Amino acid sequence: MLRPYLFAVVIMNSAALRDAAQSSSVPLEAELVSSMTWLITIRWLAGIGVLGATFVADTFFRVSLPALSLYLLGVIILVYNAAFHLIARRLMRKEPRAHHQSDFFTKTQIGCDWLAMTALIHFSGGLESPAIFYFFFHVVIASILLSMRATFLYAAMAALLISAIGIGEYAGALPHYFVLANASAALYRQPLFVLGTIFFFSSTMFVAAYLASTLNARLRKREAQVVTLSQNLLSAYTRLETVYESAEAVNSTLELTQVLDRLVQRTADALGVRACSIRLLDETGARLNVAAVYGLSDAYVKKGDLTLDQNPLAREVIAGKAIIVNDVATDTRLQYPQQALEEGIASMLSAPLHGKQGPLGLIRAYSVDAYHFTADDAEFVSAIARQGSIAIENALAYQALGKLDQMKSRFVMTVTHELRSPVSVVRSLLRTLLAGYVGELGETQREMLQRVQYRADFLQTLIDDLLDLAAGKADVSAKEEIVPVRLDEAVARVVERFTIPAQEKAIALEWECACADGPIKIAATNEGIDRVLNNLVSNAVKYTPHGGRVAVKLFARANRATLEVADSGIGIPEDALTHLFEEFYRAPNARAQVKEGTGLGLAITKDLIVRYGGHIGVQSQAGRGTTFTVTFPILIELPV
Amino acid sequence: MANEKILIIDDDDDLVLAMRLPLEAAGYKVARAANGEEGLKKVKEVKPDLIILDVMMDSTTAGFQVSLALRSPDPTSEYKAYSKIPILMLTAIHSTTPLRFGPDQEYLPVDTFIEKPIEPAKLLDQVRKHLKS
Numbered sequence: 001m002l003r004p005y006l007f008a009v010v011i012m013n014s015a016a017l018r019d020a021a022q023s024s025s026v027p028l029e030a031e032l033v034s035s036m037t038w039l040i041t042i043r044w045l046a047g048i049g050v051l052g053a054t055f056v057a058d059t060f061f062r063v064s065l066p067a068l069s070l071y072l073l074g075v076i077i078l079v080y081n082a083a084f085h086l087i088a089r090r091l092m093r094k095e096p097r098a099h100h101q102s103d104f105f106t107k108t109q110i111g112c113d114w115l116a117m118t119a120l121i122h123f124s125g126g127l128e129s130p131a132i133f134y135f136f137f138h139v140v141i142a143s144i145l146l147s148m149r150a151t152f153l154y155a156a157m158a159a160l161l162i163s164a165i166g167i168g169e170y171a172g173a174l175p176h177y178f179v180l181a182n183a184s185a186a187l188y189r190q191p192l193f194v195l196g197t198i199f200f201f202s203s204t205m206f207v208a209a210y211l212a213s214t215l216n217a218r219l220r221k222r223e224a225q226v227v228t229l230s231q232n233l234l235s236a237y238t239r240l241e242t243v244y245e246s247a248e249a250v251n252s253t254l255e256l257t258q259v260l261d262r263l264v265q266r267t268a269d270a271l272g273v274r275a276c277s278i279r280l281l282d283e284t285g286a287r288l289n290v291a292a293v294y295g296l297s298d299a300y301v302k303k304g305d306l307t308l309d310q311n312p313l314a315r316e317v318i319a320g321k322a323i324i325v326n327d328v329a330t331d332t333r334l335q336y337p338q339q340a341l342e343e344g345i346a347s348m349l350s351a352p353l354h355g356k357q358g359p360l361g362l363i364r365a366y367s368v369d370a371y372h373f374t375a376d377d378a379e380f381v382s383a384i385a386r387q388g389s390i391a392i393e394n395a396l397a398y399q400a401l402g403k404l405d406q407m408k409s410r411f412v413m414t415v416t417h418e419l420r421s422p423v424s425v426v427r428s429l430l431r432t433l434l435a436g437y438v439g440e441l442g443e444t445q446r447e448m449l450q451r452v453q454y455r456a457d458f459l460q461t462l463i464d465d466l467l468d469l470a471a472g473k474a475d476v477s478a479k480e481e482i483v484p485v486r487l488d489e490a491v492a493r494v495v496e497r498f499t500i501p502a503q504e505k506a507i508a509l510e511w512e513c514a515c516a517d518g519p520i521k522i523a524a525t526n527e528g529i530d531r532v533l534n535n536l537v538s539n540a541v542k543y544t545p546h547g548g549r550v551a552v553k554l555f556a557r558a559n560r561a562t563l564e565v566a567d568s569g570i571g572i573p574e575d576a577l578t579h580l581f582e583e584f585y586r587a588p589n590a591r592a593q594v595k596e597g598t599g600l601g602l603a604i605t606k607d608l609i610v611r612y613g614g615h616i617g618v619q620s621q622a623g624r625g626t627t628f629t630v631t632f633p634i635l636i637e638l639p640v
Numbered sequence: 641m642a643n644e645k646i647l648i649i650d651d652d653d654d655l656v657l658a659m660r661l662p663l664e665a666a667g668y669k670v671a672r673a674a675n676g677e678e679g680l681k682k683v684k685e686v687k688p689d690l691i692i693l694d695v696m697m698d699s700t701t702a703g704f705q706v707s708l709a710l711r712s713p714d715p716t717s718e719y720k721a722y723s724k725i726p727i728l729m730l731t732a733i734h735s736t737t738p739l740r741f742g743p744d745q746e747y748l749p750v751d752t753f754i755e756k757p758i759e760p761a762k763l764l765d766q767v768r769k770h771l772k773s
Binding site for chain 2: 421424425426427428429430431432435437438460
């Protein structure tokens with residue numbers, strides 16, 4: 001009973017695979033070769049199955065069957081399969097494989113299998129053979145694997161085969177073998193049985209073929225829809241991811257060149273094209289200068305700037321439209337078509353970069369294939385351009401801000417240099433005067449001159465602080481040399497300096513260093529670090545009332561040196577905390593307590609700390625005290 | 641008491657005044673030159689026992705040039721005879737100024753720095769100290 005089933009599967013699969021090969025995108029030859037090999041493998045089992053089943057039925061169950069014929073059939077199957085095996089191997093070696101040859105070969109195999117199957121049904125009882133019911137499953141499976149037409153053809157063949165056997169045996173043209181049925185009943189001789197069986201068998205085959213293949217056709221359609229849908233989704237997802245990634249990438253920095261470089265590279269990658277560039281409008285708004293390039297030659301980049309009055313394409317893009325040039329060779333809107341062709345560029349896609357203040361420039365993708373870009377691509381690049389525009393605008397604003405800050409600092413530096421000299425002369429003269437070299441001074445005169453001196457000295461401090469601050473920001477060229485600085489030693493020195501002032505206010509000045517693992521070194525300048533530490537400790541002492549406590553702690557953790565300066569002083573009100581590091585800012589309670597002070601100390605301190613790659617933070621509670629926490633990257637010196 | 645001659649080379653009249661008063665009160669004879677060139681001329685003329693030299697005058701490094709000329713190691717230098725005169729350099733060098741090095745026979749051949757503003761007592765201390773040696 002197993003035998004016909006096996007055969008049917010063999011036959012069906014060969015057809016299914018051929019069918020699949022014709023409709024799929026997989027190369028036809030490869031599909032055919034695989035179907036051939038598969039068919040041959042299965043047929044070995046079928047042949048052995050026929051021999052084995054005959055032996056078992058004959059020897060153990062004493063079923064009366066034409067054993068000799070069935071053995072012979074099994075051997076025949078194995079023999080022709082061996083022949084097919086050899087032919088298949090020879091065919092596979094041929095390059096290129098002849099398609100029609102393979103097709104003919106497959107058909108030959110199927111034909112042989114049909115004949116073998118017919119013989120098998122015949123030898124196992126003809127119409128009385130229960131094996132004929134297996135055709136029902138075969139039709140269902142065929143409908144899954146084959147086209148609707150092939151399924152009906154299969155059903156018709158099955159009906160024809162069964163009819164031929166039934167009628168042949170009824171008419172006596174074929175001998176009948178009683179395998180399972182009662183020999184006395186001789187059903188195969190009764191016309192009603194023969195016709196009825198054939199009719200019901202055939203109609204079952206066709207109805208089953210119809211139902212199964214209709215259902216399967218629907219399923220296949222759905223499946224195709226799902227595949228298309230998931231492909232679309234995947235592509236949309238990939239692009240969205242690129243947009244998101246570029247947004248993230250370009251917004252993670254404020255350096256204009258970095259923003260633009262990332263943008264062009266990501267866009268080219270996402271579109272799968274050779275190159276991408278960004279051009280930004282210059283101050284006049286008439287020219288587009290190259291701002292970032294990915295994948296273009298220097299020669300092409302240097303061909304010249306795009307001028308809007310000579311470049312209708314750029315004009316249109318700047319006006320806010322994404323434009324595709326499908327074929328560089330024929331498009332008349334380009335300013336440098338010849339150079340583009342020499343560069344190997346066949347098509348382009350340009351999209352506007354448009355900020356809040358107006359047009360910024362354009363982004364352009366270049367492909368080596370004509371007609372490369374689709375409307376979807378245009379939409380995609382426009383989305384990237386929108387993200388990019390925000391980032392570019394931010395970066396431009398940041399750049400402008402930086403320039404302004406530098407200009408301001410340079411101005412402040414010049415002014416303070418000019419101020420310093422006269423102030424120091426005034427102070428020198430005052431000192432000479434107060435020392436009595438111009439004659440004896442009366443008590444009131446002396447007192448008043450001392451007030452003048454006090455004010456002049458404060459003026460000097462203010463100017464020096466301003467100069468420090470301006471120098472930190474303006475000075476790019478003449479930076480002092482950064483050297484390894486022993487932070488533990490520097491802190492100890494500054495703490496030592498404040499021992500006496502602290503004692504005068506009965507402040508407990510504590511100093512703790514977790515430096516057991518060796519010296520803590522950072523990259524800085526000795527003067528700068530001294531200034532930072534001096535500011536922090538002097539503030540702590542200055543703003544801590546009589547009998548208070550100032551604790552300085554230094555420790556190393558995770559490659560960073562951490563310095564804490566904690567005091568039990570007046571504290572900093574919450575709304576003052578955010579302004580603390582601003583220039584000229586002084587917290588109201590600090591101003592009330594200590595009159596003089598420039599409000600520049602912490603601004604300078606922070607500036608210096610940042611310059612050495614460090615960070616400063618503050619925690620405070622008004623009336624309770626303040627803790628400044630400063631961290632620096634620890635300098636790791638490689639052994640020489 | 642002291643009768644030594646001191647040459648102040650400085651372009652700022654007021655600062656010169658601030659120094660001249662205590663120096664004269666201490667009994668020194670004070671001469672003055674308003675720029676580097678005049679300073680070198682006055683050195684030959686006055687033959688001072690000590691020189692107080694400003695850095696920035698007609699140029700930002702005029703003072704350095706004067707000291708380098710006076711202390712030139714060239715044996716044929718016209719200032720050979722004056723190379724032993726102590727030089728006190730006036731500085732307003734601040735922590736942000738890129739020039740920051742101590743007195744050095746080769747690079748900055750001066751004996752000491754005097755910081756602005758001038759403290760009369762400190763100035764006299766330094767002058768006395770360098771005249772003695």
